[in-house]
Structures are given as C-alpha cells and as structure tokens.
Amino acid sequence: MTDIIEAKLAELGLTLPAAAAPVAAYVPVVLAGGLAHVSGQLPFIDGALVKGRLGEDVSVEDGTAAAKACGLMILAQLKAALGSLDKVERIVKLGAFINSTGDFTAQPQIANGVSELMVAVFGDNGKHARSAVGVPVLPLGAAVEVDAIVAIRA
Numbered sequence: 001m002t003d004i005i006e007a008k009l010a011e012l013g014l015t016l017p018a019a020a021a022p023v024a025a026y027v028p029v030v031l032a033g034g035l036a037h038v039s040g041q042l043p044f045i046d047g048a049l050v051k052g053r054l055g056e057d058v059s060v061e062d063g064t065a066a067a068k069a070c071g072l073m074i075l076a077q078l079k080a081a082l083g084s085l086d087k088v089e090r091i092v093k094l095g096a097f098i099n100s101t102g103d104f105t106a107q108p109q110i111a112n113g114v115s116e117l118m119v120a121v122f123g124d125n126g127k128h129a130r131s132a133v134g135v136p137v138l139p140l141g142a143a144v145e146v147d148a149i150v151a152i153r154a
Helices: 004-011 060-082 107-126
Strands: 029-032 035-041 088-099 129-135 144-152
Touching (some): 004 107, 029 060, 060 107, 060 144, 088 107, 107 129
Parallel strands (some): 088 129
Antiparallel strands (some): 035 144, 088 144
C-alpha cells in the first residue's frame, strides 16, 4: 500500500512541480523529532512565479490559486525529502504570508487555497492549525508564501 497520496493527487487532477531550490542560505526541509519543518514556499503556476500584491494588482481568485500553488510546492518538497508522501502522518501547522496592501483584510480567504488543498489530499489528517498574515513585501515580489510543520511516520 504505497503511493496512496500520489494516487489521490492524480484523482484530483493535480501534478506536483519539481521541488524548487532554495533562493538563499537555508534548506527546504528539516526533519527533527518526528516533524518535517518546510521552509516558506513560493507560488509557481505553469513555471512562472505569481508576483504582486493583494488589494492592488492581484485578485482574490489569483491569490487563492497562488496559495494552492505554494501548497503543491510544499508537497513537492516533502516528497523530495521523504521519498513518499505516504510518510506524511498529519499536516500540523501552516503559516501563510500574503503580500497585501494595508487595507486588504481577506488574508484568511487567500490562505484557504492551501488549507483546502491539504484537506483534499490528506482528508482529516490534512486539517491543521494556521496563521494567515498580511505583509508589505515577500521574496522576489511573490504574492504569497507558505511554510509548514508536518508530522511524519517513522
């Protein structure tokens, strides 16, 4: 019974991107104490970084899709680190950072893009604690960045 999660992704019509290389002095995933700590992942859709600011030049729909794309990159990083997504026991916590104007307040709605992805892929084990924070700028001008803490099976 391997590759159950890969089959679920296929059923959902989702394909994982290639795991992105770090853009600075860090590693994508650290495994410690039964947890995978996944560094912040940026949104790539069709190979292009989703850039811009919510409340200015990025729509809520595009921001939500960007958050989902961050989630797919998190899964790609986990697969690269673990060898199989079937080793994921539970999504514990997600941190969503949304590049947004000072008066934009729909950060939780944007973060639902990644949250709903995790539940679609992992079912109840995809339900997680979360932060959704508006920030004035993100690396490379990205619209969204998401990091994760994930419980892994031994």
